[in-house]
Amino acid sequence: MSSESIHGYSDRISVSSGQRIRFMVSAEGGTSYRADIVRLIRGDTNPKGPGPKEELIETSISNEYPARYQPVYAGSHVLIDDPAQLLNLGIAITLHAFIMPTTAGKGAQGILARWDPELRMGWAMVIDEQRQLALWIGDGVGHSLRVAAPTPLLDNVWYSAGTSYDSSTGRAIIDLRPLVNSVNSLVGPVAILPAPITHETITQQIKFSAESQMVFAGWASGSSATGATIVDGHYNGKIDRPCVYARALGAAEFDALATGREAGGVGPIARWDFANEIASSSIASDKVTDTSGNNLNGRCINMPARGMTGHTWAGRSEHFIHAPAEYGAIHFHDDDLEDADWKPDFELEIADSMRSGAYAARLRIRDAIDYIPFFVRPVTARPTAKIAFLAPTASYMAYANEHMGVGAGIEAIIGRTAVVQQQDLYLYEHPELALSTYDVHSDGSGVCYSSRLRPIPNMRPNYRHETGSLWGFAADLDLVGWLEAKAYAYDVITDEDLHLEGTTLINSYKVVITGTHPEYYSSAMLDALETFLIAGGRLMYLGGNGFYWVTSYFPGKPHLIEVRKGEGGSRAWQARPGEYYHSTTGERGGVWRNRARPPQKLVGVGFAAQGFDYSSSYRRMPDSRDHDTRFIFDGVPDDELIGDFGLVGGGAAGHEVDRYDLSLGTPANARLVATSEGHSDSYQRVVEEILFTYPGAGGTQDPGVRADIVYFPTLGGGAVFSTGSIAWCGSLSHNNYDNNVSRITANVLDHFMADDRLPST
Amino acid sequence: MRETSAISDRGEVVFQMWYGRIREAIRSLLTTKIIAEHERDPLGNHSDALKRVLNLIRRTAPNGKYLLVCTRPFEQWRIARTSKVRGQAPTFVDDRSFDSEAKAMHAVFLMRIEELNRR
Numbered sequence: 020m021s022s023e024s025i026h027g028y029s030d031r032i033s034v035s036s037g038q039r040i041r042f043m044v045s046a047e048g049g050t051s052y053r054a055d056i057v058r059l060i061r062g063d064t065n066p067k068g069p070g071p072k073e074e075l076i077e078t079s080i081s082n083e084y085p086a087r088y089q090p091v092y093a094g095s096h097v098l099i100d101d102p103a104q105l106l107n108l109g110i111a112i113t114l115h116a117f118i119m120p121t122t123a124g125k126g127a128q129g130i131l132a133r134w135d136p137e138l139r140m141g142w143a144m145v146i147d148e149q150r151q152l153a154l155w156i157g158d159g160v161g162h163s164l165r166v167a168a169p170t171p172l173l174d175n176v177w178y179s180a181g182t183s184y185d186s187s188t189g190r191a192i193i194d195l196r197p198l199v200n201s202v203n204s205l206v207g208p209v210a211i212l213p214a215p216i217t218h219e220t221i222t223q224q225i226k227f228s229a230e231s232q233m234v235f236a237g238w239a240s241g242s243s244a245t246g247a248t249i250v251d252g253h254y255n256g257k258i259d260r261p262c263v264y265a266r267a268l269g270a271a272e273f274d275a276l277a278t279g280r281e282a283g284g285v286g287p288i289a290r291w292d293f294a295n296e297i298a299s300s301s302i303a304s305d306k307v308t309d310t311s312g313n314n315l316n317g318r319c320i321n322m323p324a325r326g327m328t329g330h331t332w333a334g335r336s337e338h339f340i341h342a343p344a345e346y347g348a349i350h351f352h353d354d355d356l357e358d359a360d361w362k363p364d365f366e367l368e369i370a371d372s373m374r375s376g377a378y379a380a381r382l383r384i385r386d387a388i389d390y391i392p393f394f395v396r397p398v399t400a401r402p403t404a405k406i407a408f409l410a411p412t413a414s415y416m417a418y419a420n421e422h423m424g425v426g427a428g429i430e431a432i433i434g435r436t437a438v439v440q441q442q443d444l445y446l447y448e449h450p451e452l453a454l455s456t457y458d459v460h461s462d463g464s465g466v467c468y469s470s471r472l473r474p475i476p477n478m479r480p481n482y483r484h485e486t487g488s489l490w491g492f493a494a495d496l497d498l499v500g501w502l503e504a505k506a507y508a509y510d511v512i513t514d515e516d517l518h519l520e521g522t523t524l525i526n527s528y529k530v531v532i533t534g535t536h537p538e539y540y541s542s543a544m545l546d547a548l549e550t551f552l553i554a555g556g557r558l559m560y561l562g563g564n565g566f567y568w569v570t571s572y573f574p575g576k577p578h579l580i581e582v583r584k585g586e587g588g589s590r591a592w593q594a595r596p597g598e599y600y601h602s603t604t605g606e607r608g609g610v611w612r613n614r615a616r617p618p619q620k621l622v623g624v625g626f627a628a629q630g631f632d633y634s635s636s637y638r639r640m641p642d643s644r645d646h647d648t649r650f651i652f653d654g655v656p657d658d659e660l661i662g663d664f665g666l667v668g669g670g671a672a673g674h675e676v677d678r679y680d681l682s683l684g685t686p687a688n689a690r691l692v693a694t695s696e697g698h699s700d701s702y703q704r705v706v707e708e709i710l711f712t713y714p715g716a717g718g719t720q721d722p723g724v725r726a727d728i729v730y731f732p733t734l735g736g737g738a739v740f741s742t743g744s745i746a747w748c749g750s751l752s753h754n755n756y757d758n759n760v761s762r763i764t765a766n767v768l769d770h771f772m773a774d775d776r777l778p779s780t
Numbered sequence: 781m782r783e784t785s786a787i788s789d790r791g792e793v794v795f796q797m798w799y800g801r802i803r804e805a806i807r808s809l810l811t812t813k814i815i816a817e818h819e820r821d822p823l824g825n826h827s828d829a830l831k832r833v834l835n836l837i838r839r840t841a842p843n844g845k846y847l848l849v850c851t852r853p854f855e856q857w858r859i860a861r862t863s864k865v866r867g868q869a870p871t872f873v874d875d876r877s878f879d880s881e882a883k884a885m886h887a888v889f890l891m892r893i894e895e896l897n898r899r
Contacts, residue, residue: 066854699825
């Protein structure tokens with residue numbers, strides 16, 4: 020790879036006239052870089068298609084900027100605010116917490132620490148390099164000690180973990196007790212576990228006062244360019260009810276703490292109860308509360324997972340709001356990231372002349388180039404066109420920086436050798452850019468939060484997916500390119516706007532058009548589309564596997580989504596038992612189908628199968644010849660295959676495909692106007708449709724493996740047109756946009772955007 | 781293959797036994813006919829015999845997982861093997877480059893066949 024490198028992100032993804040958007044950039048390999056604003060028309064660089072197209076927009080930000088490297092610090096932890104230095108203990112101390120390590124063997128990691136790693140100064144309860152629970156004490160002037168439990172920690176087992184030290188006697192105690200019930204740990208009570216131990220030793224007498232910041236799940240090692248605390252030694256696993264005493268407890272007192280009782284005598288100087296933030300419906304908070312009365316509160320950095328089962332979880336309640344005391348754990352990961360926290364490089368004010376559309380800040384340093392995409396939307400409730408393209412930004416965030424190309428089983432899943440791009444290689448070499456909801460953390464647990472406040476190399480106009488084809492943002496630019504080529508006037512709005520503003524955002528449009536894979540939907544977004552359709556709105560769903568995963572936006576943090584992959588659904592991981600509910604909204608995660616909102620109820624079709632070897636075509640059905648549906652196929656010969664061409668797998672029906680199904684809520688008046696055929700066995704019936712298993716669930720044998728094109732009117736003059744395939748929009752540009760996929764799309768759009776009533780069924 | 785005494789997951793012992801059996805069974809399907817079929821179209825709707833071969837080699841990766849790296853968009857692809865360490869990108873397995881994705885995929889297929897045939 021070349022030495023030049025440039026990457027960036029913006030603080031917003033959707034902006035309107037008069038609003039400002041800031042861009043953060045890291046550039047290497049030169050002294051300056053060039054930035055411009057471009058309007059994106061097409062992204063696909065495939066020489067078989069019309070090619071990429073962008074228009075330079077004159078703005079005040081077009082300029083050369085000084086290049087600087089900006090690092091990213093991944094890993095989640097808690098920072099404790101202690102202005103009065105109450106935790107600057109130097110004589111005697113006890114640290115206790117319930118812990119469930121998940122990668123005890125990964126190297127030294129901090130659990131509770133007020134530790135300067137350079138000076139070896141302060142105190143820390145850690146897991147050491149030998150996967151043992153240990154106490155570190157140091158005075159910063161050459162005296163330090165390390166005392167460790169004699170037995171190593173097991174992964175995924177809950178422990179009561181305590182350490183104490185008294186500098187006046189040199190006595191140090193490590194107290195470690197496995198706390199396994201039938202449900203809280205990987206193994207159950209029948210497993211033979213190491214016996215509880217109280218390891219007591221007399222060692223050096225060291226005063227250990229230090230001015231470091233107290234950290235859970237790591238230790239402070241410095242400050243970043245923006246003044247943030249840099250934390251090293253990140254811990255993987257859960258912590259529950261940590262506390263600090265300003266005196267050294269003994270075995271009997273540890274026994275009391277391990278069983279949830281008070282230690283007796285002077286109470287702790289700080290005791291944190293992570294369940295304290297469990298409100299009536301959610302834990303939409305970064306705060307950590309000290310319940311000792313000393314106000315040593317803290318804040319979570321980089322979104323460790325909350326709403327996670329604690330050491331007392333009994334398995335009868337599955338929602339943290341029903342049994343908050345059993346959900347006192349936070350699960351920390353060394354690869355969590357909420358905000359890259361870079362210094363801004365430049366800021367753009369959106370001019371009135373920037374019409375609504377897809378844009379990007381284009382960054383260049385020598386031969387390296389990056390695009391930071393954003394959308395210009397109209398001012399609220401002031402549409403500038405009859406058509407709105409609803410950019411599925413929640414789905415872009417769910418896939419942001421996915422690592423599936425090197426993931427387990429990818430060849431079998433996609434039915435081909437994965438092919439990766441330069442952007443992927445950069446991601447693989449920079450794990451600090453963090454993960455997507457398609458990945459697992461370094462400890463094997465699923466990634467349930469994704470942020471857009473970081474460089475996202477796989478959300479770029481020229482990006483190609485490991486299937487060798489287009490995906491997400493780049494694929495959706497095929498639709499933008501078609502709207503431009505056909506000279507339709509359109510606005511662009513985003514999922515984030517729809518979530519925050521609801522139907523108000525869309526009720527003045529005649530037609531809303533989705534992207535190719537609008538898979539991630541919040542309750543508010545589904546509600547808004549439903550209300551729009553009931554009130555006479557018209558929706559063109561030109562994609563596949565849409566409206567699928569229950570998705571939450573963190574209230575007040577629109578840059579952050581949460582997805583808990585539950586029981587069922589084509590899922591990269593599955594939430595652990597008791598952890599199906601979203602911390603940020605309290606909603607049950609999983610597929611909408613399991614919450615009584617299958618996609619069929621909204622758009623007539625829902626996820627049926629996926630495969631990525633080749634895409635196929637559709638054949639017209641009898642419903643396509645009725646007087647009320649004929650307009651869809653105007654100019655298309657009766658026996659012509661639909662979409663037996665295209666740039667996404669070579670056909671219009673493919674990748675992920677959806678099916679009409681009355682048993683899942685397709686409205687009875689829906690017309691099935693075309694259906695696909697000829698899929699390979701790489702296309703298997705989706706798992707949520709499998710009750711008993713039996714051979715023959717592939718495309719060559721299963722009649723349910725297909726994409727259906729469905730049309731139906733709704734009350735008040737509204738209507739839905741669904742193509743049920745991710746690949747549809749990849750066929751629009753074929754033969755210079757003169758083809759039956761383009762014609763059908765235009766026929767429907769022309770009718771939907773007209774003020775006239777639609778032919779009624 | 782590791783000595784079974786060094787393996788703590790007994791499921792791994794079963795996997796090795798299974799892999800030995802299925803590899804024998806699949807070897808009997810490795811004919812010039814199915815190799816030619818794959819070369820014609822690595823992404824087609826394949827014969828049942830080729831599907832059985834692909835199903836095995838796509839779900840097992842005894843010597844690490846292969847993937848293609850597109851080194852020049854729409855012009856050049858190379859074969860790489862994934863690293864098992866986070867933060868380390870896949871490494872190229874050799875100096876060959878291919879002018880089509882299909883040719884590169886077939887080259888990976890031949891490498892996997894060679895692994896299946898290795899004693």
